[in-house]
Amino acid sequence: MESKVLTELTYQDRLDALRATKERHTSEKQSIIGAMNYDDWSVILPPDEARQVTRAISGSGVEIVDVLIKGVDLETNHPNGGWHGAEFVGRNYRHVLEAHPVYIDPMSSLAGAYMVNFGSYRGGVRWPEEIRYPRYAEHHHYGQGPLVGGAQHFCQDNTIGLQLGWGGLLNKVRHYRDLNAPDHAEFYAGLEHILLGVMNWVQRNADAAQTAADREENPQIKASLQRMADANHWLVAEPPRTFYEAVQWIAWFQMLARMYNGSGSLGRLDMQLLPYYEHDITAGTLTDDEAIFHVACLYLKETGYIQLGGPDAEGNDVTNPVSFICLEAAHRIRIPVNVGVAVGEKADPRLLRRGVEIIFEDRCGVPKFLGCENICNGFARNGIPQELANQRSYAGCHWWALPGREYCLNDGAKVNLARVFEVAFNEMMSDPAATPSVGELWTRFVQHTERAVALHADGFDYHTKVNYLVFPELVLDLLCYGPVEKGLDASQRGGVQYLNFGIDGSALATVADSFAALEQRVEEEHALTWQQVKHYLDTDWAGPDGEQARLMMKTIHRYGQGGSRGDYWAFRVADEYVRIVKSRPTPDGHNMIPGFFSWAATIGMGQSVGATPNGRKAYAPISHGANPDPGFRKDGAPTAMAEAIARVNPFWGASAPMQLELDPGIVHDDSGVSNVVELVRSHILMGGTQVNLNILDKEKILDAHEHPELYPDLIVRVTGFSAYWASLSKDFRQLVVDRIIAGN
Secondary structure: OOHHHHOOOOHHHHHHHHHHHHHHHHHHHHHHHOOOOOOOOOOOOOOHHHEEEEEEEOOOOOEEEEEEEOOOOOOOOOOOOOOOOHHHHHHHHHHHHHHOOOOOOOOOOOOOOOOOOHHHHHOOOOOOHHHOOOOHHHHHHOOOOOOOOOOOOOOOOHHHHHHHHHHHHHHHHHHHHHHHOOOOHHHHHHHHHHHHHHHHHHHHHHHHHHHHHHHOOOHHHHHHHHHHHHHHHHHOOOOOOOHHHHHHHHHHHHHHHHHHHOOOEEEOHHHHHHHHHHHHHHHOOOOHHHHHHHHHHHHHHHOOEEEEOOEOOOOOEOOOHHHHHHHHHHHHHOOOOEEEEEOOOOOOHHHHHHHHHHHHHHOOOOOEEEOHHHHHHHHHOOOOOHHHHOOOEEOOOOOEEOOOOEEOOOOOEEEEHHHHHHHHHHHHHHOOOOOOOHHHHHHHHHHHHHHHHHHHHHHHHHHHHHHHHHOOOHHHHOOOOOHHHHOOOOOOOOOOOEEEEEEEEEOHHHHHHHHHHHHHHHHHOOOOOHHHHHHHHHOOOOOOOHHHHHHHHHOOOOOOOOOOHHHHHHHHHHHHHHHHHHOOOOOOOOEEEEEEOOOOOHHHHHOOOOOOOOOOOOOOOOOOOOOOOOOOOOOOOHHHHHHHHHHHOOOOOOOOOEEEEEOHHHOOOHHHHHHHHHHHHHHHHOOOOEEEEEEOOHHHHHHHHHOHHHOOOOEEEOOOOEEEHHHOOHHHHHHHHHHHHHHO
């Protein structure tokens, strides 16, 4: 590109160029890594000369592709060839950071990019056999995995880092290391290694920006690169002074945390940046267009899960100009980002309306909509002071956390209620003393749900005793209240103020419709006997009448229809699940918080469950989150679904998101936007906690399903996260296609 053209670049010109670069990076990842059925991380591949590609076959026969940085010498401290413990984890991560290639894009205002998938780094941490959790088999009986060794899924408080900077954090670590010596020496050594590593990384990128500035001939780009170099040389050790520097500092932390263990929590970005914005606007050194540009560049570096608006400590809405800047930045960059807009009685209605307008204009599932008031009020029921509960922030696919004060492992523990149902059903049918009935099945289902929940409770307690010995949360520890001061990891008891473990029920519609089908077709209509149902489930609906029987069981009064027996059973299952979770803490006294969510694990959880009485085929995906199954109503009425999902929300501080697909044709004028605004707002006011919304053309998505390579810029909200369509495997794409065909 010639310098004359570069001098005329607007902020949007630069964003368009950056988006094209991202799409090129994404295409390269797709060609080497293959399907990526998760958040659209901004990781880019190392340059050819620094790239090492490894391929292996997992135990299930799936190819695993890892892209590593050459020249990273990771040390081992265990006979299994791996490494673990705070000092070695920190030391090896420092090796990664010091070998990490620099990256300067002259179109961006921010330095750096990350080139290590967190699995590539964390994969070297091999769990020592001598402390391995002993109850794995019991968990697998219910189709669930224990959360022992689970990573992150809580939220740091970025304001700690913004106030101290990397140098201030290093001084803080050394101060408490000396104060608490000789206790916890390995923990402090690990923290120090990470801080020295990130300071080296920032320094080298600052130097690279300076080199690029010195070589650049175009005055506009030269000035931008010089500003980048100056800012990052300052940020090596000092805290940010301006809006621009604050955005750059957050970008460094987000990249550092994502590479370390996949953390994408960010929290209330608008509130974190507001003081810097107000200062710079008053000083006349910042415009809104420039602020939007910097935030859009942040999204390109690593989009975390972000909340805009929501309550302050007193319950008043905090929506401010930076809220709209962060929302507009998502609109202008048009990539997969995870921005959530607060909706509620006190929330600013302008933010909701602008969010709906953007989602129709961009058609990429951004933003999502958050019932923050409902979450905070529910969280207070756990004994949390309301003023503190109001600070719980959106920080993940469907979950919230108190920034810096709460360790929760949200979105990790899933109770596969479909597998629990299957265990209860088979037990009843094989018991010669039992008379099969819906009542008897319900009793056994409750008993097995209690056991599945109790297993997770036991796993949570074990995790708090051993996780810090293997892979402590060193990066997020730096921005929490307590770990540095006490020398305790956030995952340890006493590390942070609250340990609240999230535990989600999954397959709600699968189970509710199965109960309803047995009740209607077996007990009320006598269309099938219990033994016939058992035969069809065991044979996956085989035989000359199998498909007819399957369709008969599927076409009952289903969950989501409104006033149906499927609704009755969904509400009963949801209420009982919440009661079980809240009836007692873990054996060590830790609180558990129930939610309803499956994440993108509907395929994996379904693979552990045979055919079910709702007409589902064996090993097919379970139902998605708290949603009714696709096709629950012939008219696909979103209002019926909104009412049903609002009713099953647990109201303890976790969520049950509503996933909604709409056709772009419903918006022909301003009234169409108003209708969707009212739908979202009504759901939240009824008790809803989150709305994930896709605006997708049915014909386009069907063609893209067959030819994803023709749609490199197509973005969808898969569930709590959004991703490029072409990055998803065919099975994952099918889940979205099924929802659209049935309900669009």
